[in-house]
Amino acid sequence: MSKKNMAISFHNHDNMIMLTRKYLKRKIMYPETKFRNHIQERLHVLELMKRTVDMGESNSVLLIGPRGSGKTTLINSVLKELSCSKNFQDNALIVSLHGLVHTDDRLALKDATRQMQLENVVEDKVFGTFAENLSFLLESLKSGDKKHSKPIIFILDEFDLFCTHHNQTLLYNLFDVAQSAQAPICVIGITCRLDVIELLEKRVKSRFSHRQIFLYPGDTSGSDIPASVFDDRLELFERLLSLPDDENVNKIEEENTECNIDEKFRAIWNDQIKSLKDNPTIINILKQMHKTDRTERKFRNFLAIAISSLCTSHQELEVDDFVQASKIFTQNDKVLILEGLSILEMCLIIAMKHETEIFDGEPLNFEKVSNRYLKFANQNSAIASVQKPVIMKAFEHIKNLELIIPVGMNQRIEKEYQSYKFTLTSQQVMEAVKNYQDLPTDITQWADSSII
Template sequence: MSKKKNMAIDFQDNMILLTRKYLKRKIMCPETKFRHHVNERLHVMNLVKRTVEIGESNSVLLVGPRGSGKTTLVNSVLKELSALKSFKDNAIIVNLHGLVHTDDRLALKDLTRQMQLENVVEDKVFGTFAENLSFLLDCLKSGDKHRSKPVIFILDEFDLFCEHHNQTLLYNLFDVAQSAQVPICVVGISCRLDVMELLEKRVKSRFSHRQIFLFPGDTSSSEQPMSAFDDRLELFRDLLSLPDDENVNKVEQQYDDCTIDPQFGSMWNDYIKSLTTNVTMVNLLKRMYHIDVSERSFRNFLAVAVSTLSEKHQKLEVNDFVEASKIFSQDDKLLILEGLSILEMCLIIAMKQETEIYDGEPLNFEAIYNRYMKFANQNSSVQSVQKPVIMKAFEHIKNLEILLPIGNTNTKFEKEYQYYKFTLTSQQVIEAVKNYSGLPTEVSQWASSSI
């Protein structure tokens, strides 16, 4: 009996360690399953496939804010296509990154390495970048002089390549793509929404002008639409679930050292599902989502929680997620507010009140000044301050990007009447007031007073 009991304990311990390993890989390797931007992903896949299958040259820019899934989308496309023998045997993928390849010489050197043509180039001297690139691409031609190996160029941080001298690399890549000399597909990835404006005229004329925009929370799916937070809750369940009976074989092929017992997996998944209905857990996830919608941060948070699993700690408790969230739920804007003066905090509260009264409409200095003065005149304990000093405090808040300008900001417009969008939520202001030590009672009461 004792031997059987020990075997059961060893089995359970082993399952927990395998679960931890499997979940961490699943969470930290998002390209294994790409969930969002269905139409955009299909668009990129079709462009790349046409380059490889029919020799069609293409160029495209993938644009969106950081954390919107641009690089993950491209990686997932390449991962799926690489499973096809025709793609794997024929296509060459060249990855260039604007932060690493800071000039065209470095980019060309790494491009040569990734295309495995160092021995061919050796000590050859080329007059221009174009001659060098043309020679490299010619080397890829097979026996049939009209047939060349297709090359997929991935240019991450694309906007940084625009800073290279004369944009030579971009000009030549787009020129090759436009003239269809050899089949290439240039995929640029950038978080600059105005990236097209950075291209020189001669470069822009050779670009296809094909842009694909990604935005966080945009699923682009034909399925029944769900709220952004419901989608986050679904991601929570999906990332922490173990493979079911149908998928266990796929997992064994992908992670041959993570074979998990289906019965154990079923019990684990039932428990994870119960967490998605736990009030404390749901409120925690909501609070984190309001602070940061980035999926990357969310995955990092889950990885920290999963790391707590061990032979002695075999269950993910709600408290494990609460503790993990403390690392990620620091609101940067609240930290900025802690350093403000009392006058600046008063102006922040006035902005909160103004935004609530006018339902999120833009505000200007005059409106905030009048609201603050009304409060100051009603409270004798609040020291009166001259208008230029209040304007200085307002400017400081603006410089912290708590206020974002709207519309025309040229000098013809008097700065007192320039409109701004207030970027803080009411909850953030109330939280900042609570954390502010030494704030007069009247100011605290003003912040929490209902309009």
């Protein structure tokens, strides 16, 4: 091969690497509508939406679960399935509102008007109250005989933030319309707040259907990962990092990505990914990550970090890329959070660490953790013991930081006995203890000593 042809070949290979990185990043990070878990919960949401669209039935429901548990993906997958129906395409309207964007009812109503394509109807109309505005919008959607309204699906993301609006007027009117069947609407709230019902005012709560669907990121009831669950994660690892084969390369439009990559290059790349999937170091990294956090979102973020190492001077993924990505992704952020906790909260974290080690990763609850902390505090005169309400407040802060995640949800169980999965490793806790400034020596020794 001439020098000129070699230069062209190297240039083409460099180009393939950059195209591969671009394609894989889009594939990994682009929001999917394919949903793999929570089959019954998804079916419940699907049926509610279908009844609103097909039969004109009004409904309201809250979809509740930790961040990354798949709430938004579930909704998107249901909407994608329903969009294949001609009745849904022709009649249904989707209004998506977000608590972080629509910070008051005025903004929410303005955007709802835009999404319902009624700006021209509202141009010269001025009403005194929110209820009058909403009533007018719903009336405007009625078809020619004035007896049938278009079904509307309201999706309220970060639903708990809408509870902070003045008098909860938006929620009151939406739930009131749904309850009184003035028009066929389905109100779906998405939130990570387990106590969201308690945020509703009495008059709003009385109009809500009290349907609640809980999502949790897989079975987290022990330290051992079922083989089938981890096999699914390995399969996802290979699927997300592989380039499409000849049969699937023409179907990429569905994923909103393009793959103009040479066939031979794709075959070589996919062989390398299969080899990585079987590598013991990679398997161990994935298992450790899966023990502490089984959410797909964080797994995808981890893969995106590894993919970022690809460049013209680093043209294939290596085991060390995933080792470095795991250090960046699974340790630093949580360790920094731990270093910002109060001493009491740090003590509870250490108690959780010991509880998890003693019982081999079994779920913990407030009573177990507080008792372990109080036992330590009572045996060390230098450590001031505090009352349980104060300990509960610290425990709630740790929960809100998502350093523990709930396991199941039984509303009959008092909150002191609600089960949680500890999401930190012993190494992360010990690193935070080491870096924590002015942590009393007794606490440092407790973290690293025989378990009390």
